[in-house]
Amino acid sequence: MDKTAQVDPLQELKQVNQLFDEIADKPQILFAPSDSTAIIKGAKGTIIHLDPTQLQTINGSPLGEKIQIELLELNNNSSMLLHNTQTVSDGQILVSGGAYYLNMTSDGNQLKIKSGESLEVEFPKQTDEEMEFFTGARDSLGQMNWKPTNRKFISNAIDTPASVGTNPTSLPFRYYDEDLQMDLTIYDTTSTSKEFGLEVFKETYQSISLLNFGWINCDRWYQDPRPKRDVEISIKNDSVNAAIIYAVFTDINSIMEEYYWSEKKDKIAFKNIPIGKSLKIIAVSVMDESPYVFETTINTQTKNKVHIDFSPSSKAELKELIEKLN
The missing domain is CATH 2.60.40 (Immunoglobulin-like)
Structure with a gap:
């Protein structure tokens, strides 16, 4: 050479x-209605409280019939390495309690959170250590760097099945099943975990208000x-x-x-x-x-x-x- x-x-x-990209697990593709609120649950416990009135398209076009949600939930070294997401903030080592990527589109149009609004998301609690909220961005070579937001994750014990219930009048969990090629509306997360293989976390942190889509990490500084x-x-x-x-x-x-x-x-x-x-x-x-x-x-x-x-x-x-x- x-x-x-x-x-x-x-x-x-x-x-x-x-x-x-070829060997890593693909992001979950979830769907929600664009004309009503919904609670969307990721396979590893992320809970998204979605209010479509808080969203808009970047190009100014109206929302389509559905909102498509792209979600990655990376909860260990294996999944983080496969998605090339090092745990470093400006050269300082971090310990991760879960890294996530969240994005939304509608009819192929990129969405954003409206100015003055926020999207409430609950992330799974994986450790009793005090964790902070970081946002991530890649440089020109694709290397990840995490920036602190000076916000902490606050514990919030939740019994997932009880919080949702089996009454169809409660807000549903919606997700897209790739094997069945269809949207599923779920009211009972106990049967969901059994029938569809979802990992149900009994405990999440209190919801974090997101102002933008992108990379999120639940981290602590390594001491x-x-x-x-x-x-x-x-x-x-x-x-x-x-x-x-x-x-x-x-x-x-x-x-x-x-x-x-x-x-x-x-x-x-x-x-x-x-x-x-x-x-x-x-x-x-x-x-x-x-x-x-x-x-x-x-x-x-x-x-x-x-x-x-x-x-x-x-x-x-x-x-x-x-x-x-x-």
Whole structure:
């Protein structure tokens, strides 16, 4: 391969990101009426209190008959890695209690929350730790960064079936079943979990008022008093033009990522890792349209340098490797 040729990191990393798009779970597609309020429940416990009067299309056209909701619920290292959502805020490590993506359209038109209005959403409680509300955005390379909103999640114990009831006069849970290819209206979440395989969380946080659609994270700042060190990364394969490298903490919901391309000037390193932490290092590249993977587990007490030597893999093997993180 001619190393004198200009390497476009966006193009090379695009192939790796496309690989993850192919093996990651697709977002849930849920539907709600545009002429009445509804409570929409995600498969892993997110509850959306939807009032269509609080929404409008970006282009000014009227709402269609239905509102389409796109929802991702990422509650562990495996799902966060598959969707390339590192838990970092301006270089500082976060511990996630669940990451989410929420968007809405109607008749193919992008929606937004009206100025002065908000969308109330309850997120599942996964930990007793005090958690904060972060919003996320990707940079030009697709790397996620989370920004604090200075708002905390407040515990709110809810018995889900009792809060909804089995009386059809109560507000329904609506969702789209991809296998049946139809909308389902659900009043009894106990039978829902049994018949449709939904994970019912008994407890959620009090609702958070969203002003915009996009990425949301329930996080806390990672605090560890031990001395810190950097974990340096080097790529041994000369034929690799670009790769994404992940450092996955084995004892908490936390992931860091670094990007590599052959003309990158900066050294690759995961910075300020507590000494004595166990990390699983996973690197992914694409060559000749095929996945190449490297993985190892280190303890930062004894090792702070990792030399990556890629081996050919397959999409199925890569997904299996990532799913074992749980």
